[in-house]
Amino acid sequence: MNDDGNESPKKQNPNQPQPAWGSDLIAEMMRALGLRYIALNPGSSYRGLHDSLVNHLGDKRPQILLCLHEEHAVSIAHGWAKVTGEPMAVALHANVGLMHASMAIYNAWCDRVPIMVFGAAGPYDASLRRPWIDWIHTSRDQAAIVRPYTKWDDQPMSIAASLESMNRASVIARTAPMGPVYVAFDVTVQEQPLALTAGHDDAIPSPARYELPAEAEPNSASLKTVVTFMRDARSPLILMGRVSRDPSDWARRVALAEAFDAKVITDIKTGASFPTNHALHVGDPGYFLSHASIEALKVADCVISFDWIDLAGTLRQAGRHRDAPKVVQVSLDHQLTNGWSFDHQALAPADLHIAAMPDTVVAALVAHIGAPIGLPPPDKTTNPVCTQADPSSALDPETFAAALGAGLENEIVSFVRLPLGWLGGSWHFKHPLDYLGCDGGAGIGAGPGMLVGAALAMREGARLPIAVLGDGDFMMGVSALWTGAHNKVPFLIVVANNQSFFNDEIHQGKIAQQRNRPIENKWIGQRIAEPDIDIAGIAQAQGLIGIGPVATAKTLTDAVLEGVARAKAGASVVIDARVLGGYGASMSKGMTKA
Known part of the structure; x- marks a missing residue:
């Protein structure tokens, strides 16, 4: 449905079989590089490329993943790469989109995952700029914003240079140690008409001729x-x-x-x-x-x-x-x-x-x-260590893990994210997809987007993607979940909701103790309450299934059982679990020790 309550318009068949514009060749190059998706938030600086993706390629390979924020677009690509080991494309609008996305790019850099980030700018020729808007969306060295945490960047000034840059960027991003790359296309390059001559396909350099460097072997x-x-x-x-x-x-x-x-x-x-x-x-x-x-x-x-x-x-x-x-x-x-x-x-x-x-x-x-090698590990049902909890118990970290395990007992799951308060000994990992790791740069807000990307990569498999997210991480990245629901990507989120930026409560408590000040005030400026946030309602408002809040072992287990059933039927599901604040000993000591 559209905003007027009417049926959304249907996608029309592409009506431009031959490339006629510079951006048509850029889009064809994306397809040649094997990029299956392009996550984006729309922007006029790449309107030419957007048109080519839709009306020249037919929104197929790459398919557009519409996002509500540029940071989420990169986080989705990050989650995809953690599962597949391959890059997803991202399109960012001018300098403003790049600034929005910069934290997520830094996460991908620290996590050493490949992402093909494409930007746009200009016109670089000042005489072609529209008054006001083109000037504030153009910068002399756009990539300088992210250059310290990308492997390579370029700002090509012709269609031939753009295609070469894309090939180079693909090789660099996917060569170990992997990481994000950034290429910005000038508006005038995208929107310049092409001479429709025979042999136009020759303008697309074959990625097969630009293979990755052979891996170094130990001598x-x-x-x-x-x-x-x-x-x-x-x-x-x-x-x-x-x-x-x-x-x-x-x-x-x-x-x-x-x-x-x-x-x-x-x-x-x-x-x-x-x-x-x-x-x-x-x-x-x-x-x-x-x-x-x-x-x-x-x-x-x-x-x-x-x-x-x-x-x-x-x-x-x-x-x-x-x-x-x-x-x-x-x-x-x-x-x-x-x-x-x-x-x-x-x-x-x-x-x-x-x-x-x-x-x-x-x-x-x-x-x-000559060591004997066993068989690769099979996909098996989940393996919680904590298997029982008093049904009426409040959700401290151990009880939370036990109740979650009871709900997932017969499922093959992949934990995409786990929160800071997770007890490492509460679950056994026996397969490389049992757990995918953290966000790399410890940037709060990446969790929802990474889940959507990882779940998209696992959509055809037997595993159920699950993320256990803190409430702060969830709220900062929550609109990424709309992209998952819009694309009908099944997954389950359990929000470990302690209604606080709890890690900083620990820090404030330590500082107060060092200074002989009231430790009872550590919650001020940290608690997410008054008003309470309706986590399930926020999920429902974006087209997901929202469950909760739940606050005991039994109600969490029941909610997980329901959530699993809904997710396996194709839904995107969020559970609001009200948990008690608490970390394990190693986490508390490690996060606060100078």
Whole structure:
């Protein structure tokens, strides 16, 4: 239905079989690059491209995903990339759209995921600008806004240069270490007419002629050194960080750990990387090390870091920054280190640094030592650790996880996001799609968009995409959910609603305690109450199913059962779960310790 209550207009068949405008070729290039979707919020700076996507390509490959905010468009592409490992296209309107999207681009940068971000500007020729509006939407160096946290950018000034830039951007975004790229198209380039001559397809450079660089392989000397280090160690330890979603890679990681009888630590910042119920897995995955993980690291005499986020900080947590064990660093991340952002973390020691993809090195090591490789993990039903809770109990973190587990007991699910208060030991991850990791840059508001993108990527599979979101994250990104409902993408959100920016309550409590001031005031400027927010109502207003609020174990389990049934029938569902504030010990200590 449209705004007048009438049926929405139907999509017409494309009436322009041959490219006639510059933007037609740009749209054809997007299709040639294999971009299935383009997430966007409309803007006049790329009106030519928008027309070409709709009336030249017929809104197919790429299909438009209409978004209500540019930040959500990038977050949706981020979620897509976390599942597929491939980029989605995003279109941003001039400098204003790019500024809106900048936080989400930074998230994608920190999370090392590929996104093809296309912008628009101009006319760069000042004599062609409309009064007022074209001037405030044009900047001399538009990409400067995001250059410190993109892999590459360009501002091509002709159609031939634009097509070449798109090819280059695709290769750069998808080459490890991956990340977002940005290309801005001048309005005049988009809207210039083309001479319709035979052989116009020759203007589209074939992406097949611009393949990704072959992955670097570890040399035999490096492999022998790693094997010697690990076999000589009494307590070898593996830190499993940013790795692939491939089940075969998962099986090889298990084989490597078993071959060396090495303990394995995982965290919650990255996606599931190793079975948490395996005998060699130690500690609960979290944003910071658990007590058991710290103890394992304290006695380790050889550590292999497979692109672990913040290796130096992790060693410091265990008191090993001055007495570091023998360290092997397997990562390409140093290639993205720059002088603007400190997302590269502190400088970590490395007795051997192998500049290659982690799973490439794992495969080479397994082959080198001839370790037997088991079968890839199957998609199985969910595996909560906390399986029972008093039905009338309020929803503290442990009860929340137990009640959620009871509702999901027979389902195959993928957790797209988990909140800061999640207890890492409350759930077992036994498949690389069981959990997809955090947003990378810790930018609140990314969760809803990332869920929509991930759920879109999993729409044809057997898994039910689920996000457990904080109420602050939900409210900042809530209008991203309209895009999911509009495109009939099934998923389930459970909002862990403590009605507060609770992490900052902890910070304010610590500061008050240090200064001998009333800790009872920590809630002021933090609580999201008076008036209460109708989470379920906000979901319903955007065409989703809204359930709740619920506040006990039984009512949450019942709501989850209902939500699962609705989602499996094709709906987008949101549950408002009223939870008590609380973090695990490692989280509380890690987030507030200076």
